[in-house]
Amino acid sequence: MSAFAAVGGSFVREHLRTRLTLALLVAIPVFFVLIFASVLGEFAKALGGTMSGNGATSAISAGWAAAFLCGALAFFQVSSSRGADRRLAAAGLGAARVASARIAAAVALGIVVSAVAFVTLWARSGIAHPWHAAAAILAFALIYVGVGALVGALIAAPLEGSLLVVLVFAVDAFSGPSMTSSGGILAHGPTRDATNLLIAAGTGEPSPGGDWLAVGAAVLLALAVAFGAFWLAARSRS
Amino acid sequence: MGSSQITVLRTATRCVVRATGVRKGFGHGVWPMRRRVEVLKGADLHVCPSELVGLVGENGSGKSTLMEILVGLLARDGGEVERPARLGYCPQLPMLWEKLTVDEHFALFARAYGMDDAARDRAAAGLLEELQFARYRGYRVEQLSGGTRQKLNLALALMHEPELLLLDEPYAGFDWETYLRFWEMSERRRDAGMGILIVSHFLTERERLDRVYTLADGRTDQP
Numbered sequence: 214m215s216a217f218a219a220v221g222g223s224f225v226r227e228h229l230r231t232r233l234t235l236a237l238l239v240a241i242p243v244f245f246v247l248i249f250a251s252v253l254g255e256f257a258k259a260l261g262g263t264m265s266g267n268g269a270t271s272a273i274s275a276g277w278a279a280a281f282l283c284g285a286l287a288f289f290q291v292s293s294s295r296g297a298d299r300r301l302a303a304a305g306l307g308a309a310r311v312a313s314a315r316i317a318a319a320v321a322l323g324i325v326v327s328a329v330a331f332v333t334l335w336a337r338s339g340i341a342h343p344w345h346a347a348a349a350i351l352a353f354a355l356i357y358v359g360v361g362a363l364v365g366a367l368i369a370a371p372l373e374g375s376l377l378v379v380l381v382f383a384v385d386a387f388s389g390p391s392m393t394s395s396g397g398i399l400a401h402g403p404t405r406d407a408t409n410l411l412i413a414a415g416t417g418e419p420s421p422g423g424d425w426l427a428v429g430a431a432v433l434l435a436l437a438v439a440f441g442a443f444w445l446a447a448r449s450r451s
Numbered sequence: 452m453g454s455s456q457i458t459v460l461r462t463a464t465r466c467v468v469r470a471t472g473v474r475k476g477f478g479h480g481v482w483p484m485r486r487r488v489e490v491l492k493g494a495d496l497h498v499c500p501s502e503l504v505g506l507v508g509e510n511g512s513g514k515s516t517l518m519e520i521l522v523g524l525l526a527r528d529g530g531e532v533e534r535p536a537r538l539g540y541c542p543q544l545p546m547l548w549e550k551l552t553v554d555e556h557f558a559l560f561a562r563a564y565g566m567d568d569a570a571r572d573r574a575a576a577g578l579l580e581e582l583q584f585a586r587y588r589g590y591r592v593e594q595l596s597g598g599t600r601q602k603l604n605l606a607l608a609l610m611h612e613p614e615l616l617l618l619d620e621p622y623a624g625f626d627w628e629t630y631l632r633f634w635e636m637s638e639r640r641r642d643a644g645m646g647i648l649i650v651s652h653f654l655t656e657r658e659r660l661d662r663v664y665t666l667a668d669g670r671t672d673q674p
Contacts, residue, residue, distance in 0.1 A: 303524050450519075
């Protein structure tokens with residue numbers, strides 16, 4: 214087994230051994246898709262948005278569940294393991310290889326989280342374009358790997374950092390397309406294009422190629438940010 | 452801007468670590484109230500093979516900061532550091548992953564040290580026996596007592612038999628028997644050629660050390 218696979222595998226096990234994390238991997242998508250989605254249309258109406266219909270609200274709730282979980286997991290990957298990762302890097306593995314293993318672990322966890330959210334969505338309401346929905350949910354997850362890792366690299370304190378991840382998530386979610394009538398900078402959150410894709414997938418509408426390209430670019434940018442954040446956390450401090 | 456550049460010593464060089472004029476400061480607070488505290492103002496030290504050298508000083512004198520600079524975990528503001536590529540470092544507070552087992556820690560650090568599976572198994576078995584915590588090898592770190600965590604912390608620094616061993620108060624949490632065993636282990640490795648630098652603050656330990664540096668006001672002094 215290569216060093217990369219061995220180290221990345223250890224980092225995945227580190228998270229999956231927490232029983233509460235495992236329970237939340239199931240509970241949060243179920244809560245978002247089965248309960249939160251049912252009132253999302255009312256939220257959007259109150260905020261001046263246009264989102265309505267079971268297909269759209271259920272789909273977007275699945276994306277948010279994946280984003281929320283992956284943002285939190287990526288934050289705690291950095292926050293809780295900073296000292297040990299730095300020691301491992303200084304022992305000879307190097308900050309770049311530690312960061313690569315962390316990215317691999319975060320992506321693997323993102324795939325698991327996205328799969329749970331997708332299955333919950335499928336069981337709840339069926340999906341008009343299932344492959345589109347699966348890709349968009351995974352995009353939500355990977356974009357928030359970048360958000361969570363960045364916050365973790367900049368803020369060491371667990372409470373303050375996790376609150377900031379929640380704040381970014383809340384602003385992004387409730388100012389996104391169809392959720393609010395307000396424009397400006399808040400309408401350009403990191404998951405804006407993924408939201409468009411997911412709503413289209415949920416309602417059976419086609420998605421323009423431009424949205425796919427924009428989502429691909431956002432995911433690549435988020436993974437690059439996450440790599441930089443993991444690298445920053447593992448390298449020698451100044 | 453700090454520097455983390457380390458010059459790697461060749462084996463023919465007499466000392467295994469040499470630090471010259473090491474400076475380090477930390478900023479506190481937010482501008483315009485930001486203050487800077489200079490912790491190290493030109494610390495010098497060297498350790499040769501087969502030496503057990505102590506580094507003592509009051510709390511907050513910068514001992515752990517100097518250790519982290521020697522290891523490469525912390526960038527310095529000035530000065531020079533020369534040390535071998537193969538070193539072991541035991542931090543004051545165990546730097547471990549709570550959810551991983553003792554064996555998984557050995558496996559991860561063996562990868563970092565470039566050891567193959569046979570060398571890893573041999574080293575881990577020897578250290579588990581020597582430090583007497585073999586029965587915990589399948590336990591996660593979160594399930595270990597403070598003393599057993601510290602044993603693992605120390606074992607990870609020793610498993611690749613480094614040329615230079617940097618120990619930052621490595622016996623915190625050890626019982627008396629383990630404490631005595633720790634010194635026997637250190638002296639045996641010193642006699643086999645390893646250079647060891649250990650942060651210590653017990654006067655009674657000074658007789659075990661070949662030399663002692665005192666760190667005060669950011670500078671080292673060797674009486």
